[in-house]
Amino acid sequence: DTEVTQTPKHxxxxxxxxxxxxCEQHMGHRAMYWYKQKAKKPPELMFVYSYEKLSINESVxxxxxxxxxNSSLLNLHLHALQPEDSALYLCAxxxxxxxxxxxxxxxxxxxxxRLSIL
Amino acid sequence: xxxxxxxxxxxxxxxxxxxxxxxxSTISGTDYIHWYRQLPSQGPEYxxxxxxxxxxxxxxxxxxxxxxxxxxxxxxxxxxxxxxVYYCILRSSYRNNAGNMLTFGGGTRLMVxx
Numbered sequence: 196d197t198e199v200t201q202t203p204k205h206x207x208x209x210x211x212x213x214x215x216x217x218c219e220q221h222m223g224h225r226a227m228y229w230y231k232q233k234a235k236k237p238p239e240l241m242f243v244y245s246y247e248k249l250s251i252n253e254s255v256x257x258x259x260x261x262x263x264x265n266s267s268l269l270n271l272h273l274h275a276l277q278p279e280d281s282a283l284y285l286c287a288x289x290x291x292x293x294x295x296x297x298x299x300x301x302x303x304x305x306x307x308x309r310l311s312i313l
Numbered sequence: 314x315x316x317x318x319x320x321x322x323x324x325x326x327x328x329x330x331x332x333x334x335x336x337x338s339t340i341s342g343t344d345y346i347h348w349y350r351q352l353p354s355q356g357p358e359y360x361x362x363x364x365x366x367x368x369x370x371x372x373x374x375x376x377x378x379x380x381x382x383x384x385x386x387x388x389x390x391x392x393x394x395x396x397x398v399y400y401c402i403l404r405s406s407y408r409n410n411a412g413n414m415l416t417f418g419g420g421t422r423l424m425v426x427x
Contacts, residue, residue: 199356228415237400237417238357251414285356287415299345299364299406302415304356 198222201286201305209313210276216308218269218286227269228302229261230285238285244269245291276312283307317401322422325391333386333421335401340381343406348375348386350397351420357400360386396425 199220208214218227226245230238243251244263258280260272269286287302318336325331337346347362361368361375363384368375374387388395400420 237398237420239417240415243414287356299362299404301347301359301362302349302357303359306354306356 199286199288199303199305201284201308203308204306205309205311207311207313208273208276210278212276213272213274215273216271216284216286216310218271218305219267220288220303221267222288222303223266224288224290224303225266226289226291226300227263228287228289229269229271230287232283232285232307234282242271273310276310278312281310281312283309317403317418319399319401319418319421321419322424324424324426325388325395327393327425327427328390331388331391331395331423331425333388333399333401333423334383335385336383337401337403338382340403341405344403345406346375346377346381346384347402347404347415348373349400349402349417350395351400352394352397357417360399362404391423391425393425393427396423398422 202217206214228243229241231241232238240253241255242261247263247266258275262270285304285307287304289302290300345362345364348360349357350360351357361370361373363375363377367377376385398420400417402415402417
């Protein structure tokens with residue numbers, strides 16, 4: 196069982212719908228991440244939050260809107276998605292080193308939300 | 314970012330050791346070497362990481378070359394459950410946003426035969 200919980204596990208939505216993906220961890224981690232993974236490809240980083248503030252946005256289209264309401268929760272709000280956005284969306288968390296950076300800290304992943312856009 | 318190169322796929326027999334290689338010839342002195350694996354229908358799972366010295370944990374061993382330009386993940390006795398894609402990733406320890414980056418390469422698909 197993973198310590199990072201993602202809901203829902205599967206989501207089918209139309210291009211005009213608005214939905215949200217949720218991620219929760221209770222390991223006290225202060226860095227949280229969203230990744231996108233297409234079939235048979237490696238995960239690609241989308242967003243990084245550090246101490247509940249957005250620190251990295253990898254040029255993700257604005258139809259994806261992340262939110263970190265507290266240190267345990269991470270949301271990804273979806274609106275007006277395209278069929279090519281169908282993918283597995285993975286959430287991860289890690290410690291942040293006291294003096295910044297996280298190069299020495301492993302990331303813990305959830306099992307993802309499989310999103311299909313009709 | 315320094316890149317890694319791994320074979321696309323490898324095969325192993327069950328209960329035999331497996332050595333998964335990774336080349337990272339442009340590694341910098343502050344880059345950690347991380348290994349993750351992804352089992353079918355699951356998110357990636359942390360396996361092990363190191364900086365300069367060899368490392369052991371309950372899952373695997375990591376052997377790092379003296380010049381740090383390559384490393385090898387060692388599974389001591391492969392089981393069917395070890396069939397997965399194994400990713401070798403370099404992570405910066407700099408105090409900036411780059412330290413939070415986890416850039417996956419293509420990985421090695423390990424197949425384990427009974």
